[in-house]
Amino acid sequence: xxxxxGRFEVNLISPDSxxxxxxxxxxxxxxxxxxxxxxDHFGFICRDVLESGPSQYTCYVFQxxxxxxxxxxxxxxxxxxxxxxxxxxxxTQIKLxxxxxxxxxxxxxxxxxxxxxxxxxxxxxxxxxxxGDNEQADIFERVQKMKPSCDQEENELVILxxxxxxxxxxxxxxxxxxxxxxxxxxxxxxxxxxxxxxVLKNKARSSLxxxxxxxISRGANRMRMRLGSMGSFDRQDESPGDSPPGTPPATLDEDxxxxxxxxxxxxxxxxxxxxxxxxxxxxxxxxxPLHRQQSLAPELLQSSPVRVPRxxxxxxxxxxxxxxxxxxxxxxxxxxxxxxxxxLTSLPDSPKSNGEDRYRRLxxxxxxxxxxxTTRRVSWRQKIFLRVASPINKASASMHKAxxxxxxxxxxxPRALQQEQDTLTGLLSSTQSLxxxxxxxxxxxxxxxxxxxxxxxxxxxxxxxENQRLEASRDxxxxxxxxxxxxxxxECPTEVQALWEKKLNVPCRTKVQWDKDQIHSALWQGxxxxxxxxxxxxxxxxxRLRHRLPQRQQPPDTSYQDLLKQLTTQQxxxxxxxxxxxxTHQYFSAQLGAGQLSLYNLLKAYxxxxxxxxxxxxxxxxxxxxxxxxxxxxAFDTLKFLMYDLGLRRQYRPDMISLQIQMYQLSRLLHDYHxxxxxxxxxxxxxxxxxxxxxxLTLFASQFPLGFVSRIFDLLFVQxxxxxxxVALCLLxxxxxxxxxxxxxxxxxxxxxTTIPTLRQNQMEETITKALEMDISKQxxxxxxEYHVLQDEMVDAAPLSEESDRLERLEKTNAQLxxxxxxxLEKLQAARAKIQSLENSVESFLVRESxxxxxxxxxxxxxxxxxxxxxxxxxSLPADAADVEMTQxxxxxxxK
Numbered sequence: 001x002x003x004x005x006g007r008f009e010v011n012l013i014s015p016d017s018x019x020x021x022x023x024x025x026x027x028x029x030x031x032x033x034x035x036x037x038x039x040d041h042f043g044f045i046c047r048d049v050l051e052s053g054p055s056q057y058t059c060y061v062f063q064x065x066x067x068x069x070x071x072x073x074x075x076x077x078x079x080x081x082x083x084x085x086x087x088x089x090x091x092t093q094i095k096l097x098x099x100x101x102x103x104x105x106x107x108x109x110x111x112x113x114x115x116x117x118x119x120x121x122x123x124x125x126x127x128x129x130x131x132g133d134n135e136q137a138d139i140f141e142r143v144q145k146m147k148p149s150c151d152q153e154e155n156e157l158v159i160l161x162x163x164x165x166x167x168x169x170x171x172x173x174x175x176x177x178x179x180x181x182x183x184x185x186x187x188x189x190x191x192x193x194x195x196x197x198x199v200l201k202n203k204a205r206s207s208l209x210x211x212x213x214x215x216i217s218r219g220a221n222r223m224r225m226r227l228g229s230m231g232s233f234d235r236q237d238e239s240p241g242d243s244p245p246g247t248p249p250a251t252l253d254e255d256x257x258x259x260x261x262x263x264x265x266x267x268x269x270x271x272x273x274x275x276x277x278x279x280x281x282x283x284x285x286x287x288x289p290l291h292r293q294q295s296l297a298p299e300l301l302q303s304s305p306v307r308v309p310r311x312x313x314x315x316x317x318x319x320x321x322x323x324x325x326x327x328x329x330x331x332x333x334x335x336x337x338x339x340x341x342x343x344l345t346s347l348p349d350s351p352k353s354n355g356e357d358r359y360r361r362l363x364x365x366x367x368x369x370x371x372x373x374t375t376r377r378v379s380w381r382q383k384i385f386l387r388v389a390s391p392i393n394k395a396s397a398s399m400h401k402a403x404x405x406x407x408x409x410x411x412x413x414p415r416a417l418q419q420e421q422d423t424l425t426g427l428l429s430s431t432q433s434l435x436x437x438x439x440x441x442x443x444x445x446x447x448x449x450x451x452x453x454x455x456x457x458x459x460x461x462x463x464x465x466e467n468q469r470l471e472a473s474r475d476x477x478x479x480x481x482x483x484x485x486x487x488x489x490x491e492c493p494t495e496v497q498a499l500w501e502k503k504l505n506v507p508c509r510t511k512v513q514w515d516k517d518q519i520h521s522a523l524w525q526g527x528x529x530x531x532x533x534x535x536x537x538x539x540x541x542x543x544r545l546r547h548r549l550p551q552r553q554q555p556p557d558t559s560y561q562d563l564l565k566q567l568t569t570q571q572x573x574x575x576x577x578x579x580x581x582x583x584t585h586q587y588f589s590a591q592l593g594a595g596q597l598s599l600y601n602l603l604k605a606y607x608x609x610x611x612x613x614x615x616x617x618x619x620x621x622x623x624x625x626x627x628x629x630x631x632x633x634x635a636f637d638t639l640k641f642l643m644y645d646l647g648l649r650r651q652y653r654p655d656m657i658s659l660q661i662q663m664y665q666l667s668r669l670l671h672d673y674h675x676x677x678x679x680x681x682x683x684x685x686x687x688x689x690x691x692x693x694x695x696x697l698t699l700f701a702s703q704f705p706l707g708f709v710s711r712i713f714d715l716l717f718v719q720x721x722x723x724x725x726x727v728a729l730c731l732l733x734x735x736x737x738x739x740x741x742x743x744x745x746x747x748x749x750x751x752x753x754t755t756i757p758t759l760r761q762n763q764m765e766e767t768i769t770k771a772l773e774m775d776i777s778k779q780x781x782x783x784x785x786e787y788h789v790l791q792d793e794m795v796d797a798a799p800l801s802e803e804s805d806r807l808e809r810l811e812k813t814n815a816q817l818x819x820x821x822x823x824x825l826e827k828l829q830a831a832r833a834k835i836q837s838l839e840n841s842v843e844s845f846l847v848r849e850s851x852x853x854x855x856x857x858x859x860x861x862x863x864x865x866x867x868x869x870x871x872x873x874x875x876s877l878p879a880d881a882a883d884v885e886m887t888q889x890x891x892x893x894x895x896k
Contacts, residue, residue, distance in 0.1 A: 002575070002600070003062060003073065004592065005080045007087070010044075012062075015597040015604075016564060022060070026084050030057065034074055039067040042074060065567035072572075097176040101166035109159070114590055116478055117151035124158050135165060479594070482587050483628040484529055486706035489764045492526030500527065504534050510541045520718060524772055527714050533629030539717035540641040547645065555644050556609055560636045563605040570607040570615040574600055581620040585706075588624060598632050599624055605636055610643065616652040618697030625701050625709060646720050651696060662696055662725075663688045665783040669729055669776065677736045684745045691752040695728055703757040708764045715771065725780060726771040731756055734767065 001021070002013040010029070012022035028047045035041035043061035050056065064070045097103070108127045112120040128136055139161045148154035441449075499522055503509070519542065527535050568574075578596045582588040587595035602623045607615040622642065626635035643649040650658035666688045670678040681687075694702050699716065701709045715723040732739070735756055742748040759767070 001062075002592065002597075005073075005076050007080070008084050010077075013592055013597070015601045018594045018597050024060075026081060032074070032077055034070055038063075040064050040070055042070050044077075065569055065571065069571075099176060100173055101169040105162055105166045108162075112155070114593060116475065116482075117155055118474070118478065120155050121151050124155055124162075127162075128158070131165075139165070479587070485586060486710070487761070488529050489705075489707045489711045489761070489768060490526050492528050496522055496525045497528045497531075500531055500535060504531060504538060509538060511545075513545050514542060516546075523714055523718060527711075529710075532710060532714070533626075533634065536626075536629065536638060536713065536717055537634060540638055540645070543645060543717065544641070549645060553644065555640050558609060560605055560633050563608045564601055566608050568604050568607050568615075571604065573615055573617075574603045574607070574620075577603075577617060577620045581624050582701075585628075587628065595627070598627055601632055602627065602635055602639065606639055606643075609640070610649060613643070613649050613652045616697075618694070618702075619652060621698035621701035622648075625699070625706070625713060628706070629710075642716075646716070648721065659689075659693065659696060661784055661787050663692065664787045665780050666692055666725060666728060668783045668786070669725065669779065670732065672779070673729070674733055674736060677732060677739060680740050681748070684748055686745065686748055686752075690749065692728055696724055699724065700727065703753070705757075705759065705764070708759065708768075711764075711768050715768075722777055722780060723771065725776060726774045727767060729776075730767045730770045730774070734763065734770075 002015060004011040004013060008027075009023060009025045011020050013019070014021045024044075024046045028049075030045050030047065032044035033042065035043075041061055041063050043059055045057055045059050047055050048058050064073065104127075108123065112123045115123065128139065131139075139158060142161050143154060143157045146157050148157055503514070506512070519539070578588075578600060579591065581596075581599060585595075588599065590596065599620065603615055603620060606619070606623070607613075619639075623635065623639055626638050629635075630638065643652075651662065667678070670681070670688075699709065700712055712723060712727055735751070738755070739748060739751060742751055
């Protein structure tokens with residue numbers, strides 16, 4: 001699992017299923033913490049909003065590969081929370097509501113983000129079906145004028161025009177609970193009434209949308225059965241031979257008599273792919289006007305004392321009932337299902353008993369209910385309710401007139417075929433034949449009709465499964481086309497394609513060795529791009545039949561699926577390199593899309609399989625090329641073949657000794673075969689590791705076109721790593737003159753890294769042809785032995801002068817270090833003496849402080865004793881002691 005921390009949300013992505021398993025906004029997360037006992041765990045408490053009832057809080061706990069990774073995740077979450085809080089506080093508060101056009105467009109963009117163009121086109125068509133017919137026609141005309149060349153370009157143009165339309169609507173849009181911006185208020189009472197009406201309309205609209213989404217999510221099978229059993233239909237004053245009504249008008253303006261109701265939310269009668277069943281108009285003398293269905297909620301029908309029956313016209317059952325978008329069945333089967341629904345509506349019903357009368361009133365099939373409904377006065381609140389609570393009558397109200405040319409349909413809306421008309425007409429006539437002599441249906445007739453409906457439902461389910469399989473196959477073909485979107489180098493002749501087809505179809509091909517010269521001859525002429533992955537698997541199997549690896553050099557026998565279940569310590573490095581691997585290719589460009597997740601799985605599995613190499617930069621490009629031509633498991637097996645059987649893993653080891661040997665071999669080839677170019681590069685101090693290291697580590701995939709890289713891989717499976725030297729030498733020799741003209745270090749490096757990879761088609765074909773004709777296997781082996789010999793000589797036979805100089809330098813360094821050590825020791829002693837004196841001072845201060853505290857406590861105690869003595873003396877004095885003393889003083893004064 002991949003734990004992605006975004007700007008305002010966290011996502012848990014499953015690389016196996018390529019889907020988002022968990023998505024939570026920061027505003028719903030109340031607490032986040034790391035494990036106390038299990039430090040490699042972390043978790044957060046999050047609020048889960050339920051459709052019905054109060055919200056509940058759930059704790060999600062995750063385990064990481066190590067404690068350090070958990071620390072990194074917690075730090076990232078803390079930073080993300082802080083950044084989101086700052087952005088949220090500084091963000092301008094934009095007033096929006098659920099009914100805002102721009103808000104709906106934003107939700108559409110979120111739905112189609114990351115989808116393949118055909119699926120995004122279906123989602124856009126579903127959104128367009130909710131617009132008015134004039135708006136659809138206008139957008140269709142504008143897009144067709146631009147003449148888009150592909151689905152992606154058409155989707156971008158449609159979104160562009162939708163944005164202009166939504167911006168225009170947003171200017172005059174009234175938020176929920178507010179009056180329109182351009183409304184002119186004449187009286188306060190009328191304005192308040194209109195505001196209240198807008199509030200009720202918007203609330204009803206949002207509640208209907210949410211309820212319909214809930215109903216649709218319960219399952220299409222239950223929905224279709226419920227729609228089939230909602231009630232019977234009635235046809236008034238119409239014979240069995242009458243033709244059904246035509247298709248609905250193209251715009252509302254074409255039908256002035258139709259009541260103006262808003263277009264309701266997407267349900268079964270308004271699928272994203274409109275399939276309208278059109279009929280040829282037959283001359284009829286008496287055309288019965290269609291009555292609009294006035295339906296109420298079942299709860300109101302049951303609780304209301306006044307029975308309000310409803311009636312559905314035949315046009316609803318025959319021409320307006322469409323399947324949901326997920327039921328993308330064939331044209332014939334859809335018309336077959338429509339015929340079964342219309343068969344339930346074609347017979348008149350007459351009341352036979354009170355029970356049946358009550359049933360007919362509740363199901364809306366009584367003929368008398370029409371007059372009762374038309375004469376009853378309906379309040380404005382009920383009008384609003386009826387406007388939003390009738391999910392099917394919108395279609396019947398708009399089907400008074402037919403527009404048979406279908407010019408307003410968008411490219412995703414196919415027209416009805418003549419086969420539908422014939423099939424539906426036959427079904428209508430077959431169901432009408434089940435009537436009795438007196439025009440009533442018996443119990444056996446109803447049982448037969450139900451059996452037919454059930455049988456047709458089973459057919460629909462089977463067709464739905466078949467459509468899902470076809471859709472998956474279509475997506476697979478689209479992905480395969482996307483993967484192989486590169487220009488091939490050279491054309492593969494037809495006879496060579498036939499030869500490869502023959503070899504790929506041979507049974508037990510993994511056990512039979514073929515002629516090596518024949519395989520080389522076929523490779524020289526080319527490999528079909530569509531079968532290149534299978535050819536690579538075939539070549540790897542042939543190589544393994546000829547060259548058996550020793551047991552100690554074989555990879556561990558661990559399955560790919562078992563490796564995916566484990567955790568890797570290389571996860572961070574792999575994730576960082578995902579965005580750098582083929583960033584311009586459509587399959588790998590989407591962040592954490594299907595391509596990047598497949599590449600992540602492959603690199604993770606190999607890092608766990610080969611613990612010595614783990615993950616190294618460059619392996620991602622090799623794995624990416626394999627993924628473009630085969631599945632994940634096949635790519636994993638082929639990657640093991642390249643690494644172990646062909647020995648590529650040696651150049652990815654941590655010491656990279658093999659890569660150093662390869663650079664030496666390339667330098668020796670230049671020295672022996674292109675002495676002028678070698679001298680020019682040495683003069684400017686440009687070593688092969690500066691420009692050729694990416695060629696060897698990524699097998700030219702990081703800089704060169706994919707068609708050229710694919711041809712190199714074709715040769716690699718037969719000739720091994722020798723092909724890399726051949727191609728590198730051919731590239732340098734073909735551009736030798738231009739490189740010699742460069743007279744500076746920067747210009748040479750720039751030419752080697754930017755100009756050489758931009759090859760023309762004829763240059764790539766010429767390079768591959770020269771590489772096929774070259775044979776340097778003996779030279780490469782000799783250069784490798786030479787490298788090892790030179791390395792041993794340099795280690796064993798070092799000059800004595802160099803040893804003495806090295807010894808003198810070490811002695812000088814040792815003396816300097818000893819002197820520095822003595823200085824540090826003197827400083828350390830002085831610091832220790834100072835510390836000791838300070839400690840003595842602190843100790844004397846502490847003693848003095850304790851003495852002062854003791855003296856203070858004694859003085860406070862003495863003071864308290866004195867105060868008690870004074871109080872005791874005051875209490876012992878008489879009350880009139882002061883008066884007696886004053887009298888004695890006066891007497892003495894008088895005597896004198």
